[in-house]
Amino acid sequence: MTKYTRHLGSSKVRKLTLLVASCAVALFIGSGVPASADNGPHVKLASPDMIADKCAACHRAHTAKAAYLLAQEEEALCFTCHGTSGTGANTNVKDGVGWDGAGRTGSSGALRGGGFTYALIDSDGPTSTPAMGNIPALSTGQASTSNHSVVGTTQTVWGNGPTSSTANSGSSTKLECGSCHDPHGNGNYRILRPVPPSGGATASVTVTDPAGAKVYTTTNYWDVKASTDDTLGPTHAASKYGPAYQEVTGNFIGNIAAWCSTCHTRYLAPTGSYKNSSGDAVYTYRHSSNFKFVKGASTDGPVNPGRPNCIQCHVSHGSNATMGNFSSAVTQPDGSTAATGGSRLLRADNRGTCQMCHRK
Amino acid sequence: MTPTRRLRSWKARGPASIVGCVTSLLIGMAVFLGVAVNANADNGPHVKLASPDMIADKCAACHRAHTASAAYLLKQDEKDLCYTCHGTSGTGANTNVEDGVGWSGAGRTGTAQALRGGGFKYALIDSANPSGQKDVYYNPSGTIPVLGTGAAVTSTHSVDGTSQTAWGNGSISSPTQNYGATIQLECGSCHDPHGNGNYRILRPIPNQSGATPGTTIADAGTKVYTTTNYWQVKDTNASGFIANIAAWCSTCHTRYLADSESATTNSGDAVFSFRHRSDIAGQGSPNCIQCHVSHGSNASMGAYSGAVPNPDGTTAGAASKLLRIDNRGTCQMCHMKN
Numbered sequence: 001m002t003k004y005t006r007h008l009g010s011s012k013v014r015k016l017t018l019l020v021a022s023c024a025v026a027l028f029i030g031s032g033v034p035a036s037a038d039n040g041p042h043v044k045l046a047s048p049d050m051i052a053d054k055c056a057a058c059h060r061a062h063t064a065k066a067a068y069l070l071a072q073e074e075e076a077l078c079f080t081c082h083g084t085s086g087t088g089a090n091t092n093v094k095d096g097v098g099w100d101g102a103g104r105t106g107s108s109g110a111l112r113g114g115g116f117t118y119a120l121i122d123s124d125g126p127t128s129t130p131a132m133g134n135i136p137a138l139s140t141g142q143a144s145t146s147n148h149s150v151v152g153t154t155q156t157v158w159g160n161g162p163t164s165s166t167a168n169s170g171s172s173t174k175l176e177c178g179s180c181h182d183p184h185g186n187g188n189y190r191i192l193r194p195v196p197p198s199g200g201a202t203a204s205v206t207v208t209d210p211a212g213a214k215v216y217t218t219t220n221y222w223d224v225k226a227s228t229d230d231t232l233g234p235t236h237a238a239s240k241y242g243p244a245y246q247e248v249t250g251n252f253i254g255n256i257a258a259w260c261s262t263c264h265t266r267y268l269a270p271t272g273s274y275k276n277s278s279g280d281a282v283y284t285y286r287h288s289s290n291f292k293f294v295k296g297a298s299t300d301g302p303v304n305p306g307r308p309n310c311i312q313c314h315v316s317h318g319s320n321a322t323m324g325n326f327s328s329a330v331t332q333p334d335g336s337t338a339a340t341g342g343s344r345l346l347r348a349d350n351r352g353t354c355q356m357c358h359r360k
Numbered sequence: 361m362t363p364t365r366r367l368r369s370w371k372a373r374g375p376a377s378i379v380g381c382v383t384s385l386l387i388g389m390a391v392f393l394g395v396a397v398n399a400n401a402d403n404g405p406h407v408k409l410a411s412p413d414m415i416a417d418k419c420a421a422c423h424r425a426h427t428a429s430a431a432y433l434l435k436q437d438e439k440d441l442c443y444t445c446h447g448t449s450g451t452g453a454n455t456n457v458e459d460g461v462g463w464s465g466a467g468r469t470g471t472a473q474a475l476r477g478g479g480f481k482y483a484l485i486d487s488a489n490p491s492g493q494k495d496v497y498y499n500p501s502g503t504i505p506v507l508g509t510g511a512a513v514t515s516t517h518s519v520d521g522t523s524q525t526a527w528g529n530g531s532i533s534s535p536t537q538n539y540g541a542t543i544q545l546e547c548g549s550c551h552d553p554h555g556n557g558n559y560r561i562l563r564p565i566p567n568q569s570g571a572t573p574g575t576t577i578a579d580a581g582t583k584v585y586t587t588t589n590y591w592q593v594k595d596t597n598a599s600g601f602i603a604n605i606a607a608w609c610s611t612c613h614t615r616y617l618a619d620s621e622s623a624t625t626n627s628g629d630a631v632f633s634f635r636h637r638s639d640i641a642g643q644g645s646p647n648c649i650q651c652h653v654s655h656g657s658n659a660s661m662g663a664y665s666g667a668v669p670n671p672d673g674t675t676a677g678a679a680s681k682l683l684r685i686d687n688r689g690t691c692q693m694c695h696m697k698n
Contacts, residue, residue, distance in 0.1 A: 123415070124415055126414045126415065127414060128412075128414060158426075159426065266426075267426050269426075274428075274431065274432055274433050275431040275432060276431075277431075282427055283426055283427055284427075284428060284429050284430075285428035285429065285430060285431055285432070285433055285434075286425070286426050286427075286428065286433075287425040287426065287433055289426075313425075323417070324417030325417060326417045326418055326419070326420040326421040327417050327419075327420040329420070330420050330424070333426070333427045348414070348415055349415035349417075350415045350416055350417035350419070350420070351415075351416055351417060351418075351419035351420050351423075352414050352415035352416065354416065354419045354423070354425075355412055355413065355414050355415070355416050355419070356414070359412040359414075360412060360416070360419070360554040360555075
């Protein structure tokens with residue numbers, strides 16, 4: 001049984017949750033703020049609200065309990081709304097669940113980014129045919145086996161920095177929710193920072209937030225493009241990898257690999273990197289990861305949407321995928337032993353993400 | 361170190377050490393092969409399943425998506441990677457192709473015997489003591505014994521990825537002298553590590569061979585990797601082997617495939633003009649595999665045999681050209697001239 005299931009299964013907890021939800025929504029969101037996460041209290045207004053109330057939602061000028069005058073430690077503060085018990089947002093990133101109604105009402109679904117503690121990825125049930133790839137969503141959360149750290153402890157940013165002929169696995173940094181997301185709002189997709197702090201990136205990558213409905217949940221973890229990624233590109237003839245298809249791109253899929261690489265610099269690899277040495281002592285030969293489109297439908301019917309991109313294989317927050325003997329034995333880039341069963345944010349068990357395209 | 365020396369070392373350490381080693385081997389096999397994987401070399405992690413395992417774990421045994429240190433996203437140089445299981449110290453496979461030894465039991469347990477293909481570093485071919493020669497132009501019942509201790513090889517197919525000449529590769533050429541194409545030969549040039557359901561997971565079209573079409577050899581019902589007689593080359597468990605192996609060898613060594621008239625009829629090629637027949641599908645008959653092993657031979661060459669140059673005239677040294685018998689003993693198995 002998962003934490004998410006337990007939460008929904010207790011009537012006392014449900015009543016308490018509804019009470020807290022009502023209070024929190026009223027206090028936190030106010031009457032004129034959209035309820036979406038990359039809007040909500042994090043919205044970027046056309047001009048500053050000179051009598052803004054929402055500063056007090058997170059900050060204390062004189063009695064702060066955490067750096068940057070935060071009312072509490074950053075992860076816990078974010079989870080006030082986005083956690084298991086929070087109701088200030090309809091995205092529970094801790095358990096990987098999203099609701100279609102404000103205040104966590106309406107239908108619940110699986111968050112596209114997975115979850116930090118639990119996730120709803122049916123990672124052992126992927127299917128792939130030339131017709132369509134699919135990684136279903138679970139209805140009950142499973143414990144995450146890997147996640148991006150958000151607790152502020154020192155982590156290695158694997159691949160951070162330029163190509164190096166001497167071994168350099170990456171740099172150390174303290175990762176928190178705010179490392180990637182700008183809580184004050186910046187108008188970008190998922191309020192992603194163009195230059196995540198400590199990433200060392202010199203060039204910014206802005207993933208713009210397009211008009212249209214924001215969809216945070218998914219029923220197919222292999223279909224990674226955003227719902228607003230609907231720009232059609234060139235067509236490609238049928239090949240051994242499947243039928244003909246037309247490229248589909250957009251703000252998200254067109255920029256997310258570059259954005260991930262503001263931190264994981266040397267993971268961004270062009271076509272041919274599997275046989276052309278980068279010259280780096282650690283990241284020597286690499287799978288390509290820079291495709292800016294996915295496959296779209298063709299006259300032959302829908303095609304497997306996957307193309308080599310960071311987000312095609314990995315989720316952003318956390319994954320419940322499980323790893324077998326070979327996969328678990330893969331060391332970290334510096335040669336250190338990876339956490340037991342660490343799934344590296346992969347969307348499918350073991351190396352199922354390889355099989356989605358290669359089908360060996 | 362030869363296999364014999366290694367086995368003696370284990371004995372010297374006593375029963376407890378042997379039990380520990382065997383236990384480690386069994387654990388290693390279990391960890392490496394997983395619970396649902398057959399232990400045979402042309403199965404094992406290289407098995408071709410009826411349909412792809414969509415949550416396959418074994419990709420991670422050899423590949424790294426972002427931190428590969430060798431091309432094709434291999435976690436290490438191809439030969440070293442293969443030797444992780446199939447080398448002297450590897451225990452993930454019961455075929456040690458480096459030393460030419462195979463075991464009857466998984467995890468290198470049971471009886472150690474001589475690999476049919478010889479070995480890349482040592483081989484167990486008793487190449488100095490063939491018997492049963494006949495002057496009948498075919499000799500199905502001769503004998504080339506096996507050694508109890510590995511001898512250093514004197515020729516091998518290259519597997520280190522360096523540039524080599526695939527002698528005879530390409531079509532008949534005249535008047536231009538064309539000795540063969542330059543290729544970079546590795547284990548994976550001939551064997552498909554992802555599995556293809558074929559005999560010894562041989563690729564129908566070896567990498568860089570340029571062959572069209574390829575040659576597919578159906579897999580054996582029972583897989584026997586070892587031999588006690590290097591003259592017995594037919595695989596009784598795979599009828600497709602002797603019927604197709606010469607054609608398969610010739611996907612690379614194109615102009616070495618020759619029929620019954622080739623000894624007296626000029627092929628028209630400027631280099632490979634008159635040729636010994638090599639296309640008979642039968643034990644003891646003229647066939648590539650009747651005279652040559654596939655991996656490496658420890659046969660030694662005398663003054664004349666050692667002086668035979670390569671097809672392009674370059675010095676071959678004392679290389680044994682993968683022959684099964686010292687000097688030109690393979691000729692004598694059928695021709696038995698004084």
